[in-house]
Amino acid sequence: MALLEVKNLKKYFKTSHGMLHAVDDVSFTLEKGKTLGLVGESGCGKSTTGRAILRLIEPTSGEVFFDGVNVIKANRQGMRKLRESMQIIFQDPFSSLDPKKTLSQLISEPIRESRIIRNKVDVEQRVLELFDTVGLSTRLINSYPHELDGGRRQRIGIARALAMEPKMIVCDEPVSALDVSIQAQILNLLEELQDSKGVSYIFITHDLSVVNHFSDDIAVMYLGQIVEKASADELFKNPIHPYTKALLSAIPIPDLSVRKNRIILKGEIVSPVNLPDECRFCKRCNETSEECSKGIPAQVEVNPGHFVACFHCKPAMSRN
Amino acid sequence: MPDANLILEIKNLDVCYKTEDGDVHAVNGIDLQLGYHKTLGLVGETGAGKTTTALSLLRLIPDPPGIIECDTMIVAGNDMLKMPVSELEGIRGKDISMIFQDPMTALNPVFTVGEQIAESLEIHEHLSKSDAYERAIQMLETVGIPRSRGNEFPHQFSGGMKQRVVIAIALACNPKLLIADEPTTALDVTIQAQVLELMKTLKDKNDTSMILITHDLGIVAEVCDEVAVMYAGRIVEKGSLREIFDETLHPYTEGLFNSLPNINDRSAKLKPIQGLMPDPTDLPPGCTFAPRCGYAKDECLRRQPRLACMAGTHYVSCLAYERSDFHIGRGKH
Numbered sequence: 001m002a003l004l005e006v007k008n009l010k011k012y013f014k015t016s017h018g019m020l021h022a023v024d025d026v027s028f029t030l031e032k033g034k035t036l037g038l039v040g041e042s043g044c045g046k047s048t049t050g051r052a053i054l055r056l057i058e059p060t061s062g063e064v065f066f067d068g069v070n071v072i073k074a075n076r077q078g079m080r081k082l083r084e085s086m087q088i089i090f091q092d093p094f095s096s097l098d099p100k101k102t103l104s105q106l107i108s109e110p111i112r113e114s115r116i117i118r119n120k121v122d123v124e125q126r127v128l129e130l131f132d133t134v135g136l137s138t139r140l141i142n143s144y145p146h147e148l149d150g151g152r153r154q155r156i157g158i159a160r161a162l163a164m165e166p167k168m169i170v171c172d173e174p175v176s177a178l179d180v181s182i183q184a185q186i187l188n189l190l191e192e193l194q195d196s197k198g199v200s201y202i203f204i205t206h207d208l209s210v211v212n213h214f215s216d217d218i219a220v221m222y223l224g225q226i227v228e229k230a231s232a233d234e235l236f237k238n239p240i241h242p243y244t245k246a247l248l249s250a251i252p253i254p255d256l257s258v259r260k261n262r263i264i265l266k267g268e269i270v271s272p273v274n275l276p277d278e279c280r281f282c283k284r285c286n287e288t289s290e291e292c293s294k295g296i297p298a299q300v301e302v303n304p305g306h307f308v309a310c311f312h313c314k315p316a317m318s319r320n
Numbered sequence: 321m322p323d324a325n326l327i328l329e330i331k332n333l334d335v336c337y338k339t340e341d342g343d344v345h346a347v348n349g350i351d352l353q354l355g356y357h358k359t360l361g362l363v364g365e366t367g368a369g370k371t372t373t374a375l376s377l378l379r380l381i382p383d384p385p386g387i388i389e390c391d392t393m394i395v396a397g398n399d400m401l402k403m404p405v406s407e408l409e410g411i412r413g414k415d416i417s418m419i420f421q422d423p424m425t426a427l428n429p430v431f432t433v434g435e436q437i438a439e440s441l442e443i444h445e446h447l448s449k450s451d452a453y454e455r456a457i458q459m460l461e462t463v464g465i466p467r468s469r470g471n472e473f474p475h476q477f478s479g480g481m482k483q484r485v486v487i488a489i490a491l492a493c494n495p496k497l498l499i500a501d502e503p504t505t506a507l508d509v510t511i512q513a514q515v516l517e518l519m520k521t522l523k524d525k526n527d528t529s530m531i532l533i534t535h536d537l538g539i540v541a542e543v544c545d546e547v548a549v550m551y552a553g554r555i556v557e558k559g560s561l562r563e564i565f566d567e568t569l570h571p572y573t574e575g576l577f578n579s580l581p582n583i584n585d586r587s588a589k590l591k592p593i594q595g596l597m598p599d600p601t602d603l604p605p606g607c608t609f610a611p612r613c614g615y616a617k618d619e620c621l622r623r624q625p626r627l628a629c630m631a632g633t634h635y636v637s638c639l640a641y642e643r644s645d646f647h648i649g650r651g652k653h
Contacts, residue, residue: 041508041509041510041511042508149596151596179365179366179535180365180535180576180579180580181365181575181576181579181592181593182592182596183579183592184578184579184580184590184591184592184593185592185594187581187590188589188590188592206508206509208509208583209538209580209581209583210581212581212583212586213581213582213586213588213590214581232586233586236583236586246510247509247510249513250509250510250512250513251509251538251583252512252516252536252538252539252541252542253538253541253583254536254537254538254540254541254565254577254580255541255565256541256561256562256565256566258584262513262517264513264514264517265510265513265514268478268480268481268511269508
């Protein structure tokens, strides 16, 4: 059984202009010890999806099963218990830490709050262990967040998430605010933790080269919907949806021997408010036809495990 | 005597900010040259001194606390150091213009985009208000925005569109040198692809030289002819695009490449650079990269390397190359 199963998840926001479709009918599963990459551009609903799974924002409709438990139906008490196993690392290591708490207070807070360890000395011991796990020197234990650089702060964010020994962590752009050399340190740390603790990740990012390196499966989102979903290898070798193709072709590659044909998309992402019943991508698509404005395309399995939502793509067409 | 083939010639540029917490050595003795119609990529991480270098070319460093010291600074035939401020204003936006990183804050929220593009045309080209506005609208069309939107305000545009407006302002007076400071960092990849394509086209059309500041080696590979890699206010390696990418010499440049995920080999482990950039108020006495360098010897911690020519246009600042048998891991097959 999958660790996490998300079915027809929707999150709409009421705005003064109408209904904003932030997440519109998203389904996926995540296996234990695996990483699912959720990619897309700003405003595609990837962060909202991550938060709705943890019920940090209440989904409008849909179902989320974590370890067989329906997360959406859980009461307050049940949710507290569930959140011990599902944690989140936030994008901005500068605003996600309370500036008035020391690092040891920040890390011990979830442990004390959930009372998984009650003895004060044991809590301190556990904090020291966590410092060690994320590669921070224990002399920093009484420092405040402002004394640290971005990379170290993100390590604190990771230590906080790990404090509960979760089964799953939602990583919401955990390295986007960091320089490349520091980014690589954090990615390696997350990878080591997965190997040693078997934790599963939902890895939310806009950086396609990072997601390719880091994920087992990748789901590409556009305007609140998953347009293509496959294993990382398959998606990069055989992208089918026109949006995925354009997205992959737009990655600047730091290698002079690679020269590629760039697909330049028309226009920009449209507003997710009051969307018409048509393919969400048809306004910018290079392969659009009349059919595309007739409804929302359903996901089709073109190869085993490879799903695409595009009218131009039929299961039989997959071998072209 | 300035070299007529160079649009940019800087020798021994130092920029220091005098603050209460001590002197921040942002840029420490860098030399840069750039030929006409070429694009130079200035690469490095946060705090490397890239933006400070760019701002000092326009003498836009606030003084106090910033102090610029330089032996030579010739930009587009102008001796920037000797020039009085009143004359500088005639050059900024005309001979040299700049695209700032954040299109959200670079535009004035209370003027229409048409007026903002027309402003520099009125000042530098001495056009009448209506002629300048007409040229401004043409500029908007050049960057792919319909002329009808000229009388709209910045908040009515998306991030990508705003960056196009900023590009239109920068290119309105056909500058000889364009300085682009992380022009696409705030944008999504598909929009980034559009904007880079636009900048390349316009640059070729107008024969503009460009300095592109970025931390993204992928963008450098696509846009630049020459590359200078900066670390802690110094240039540690510079050369042609091919020299930097295919014959990398400096351990820091190698570290930058190794930190990037390889898109063709997902299983390859990332090899990050250990540690952090040094504090610019307290730079180490020897090589600034030595504390993080895997190849460092005792000597590196004591003696500062000089930028030395290794071959052709390829310069590197590393003591290890004083030994003839030294080579780094990257690029050796």
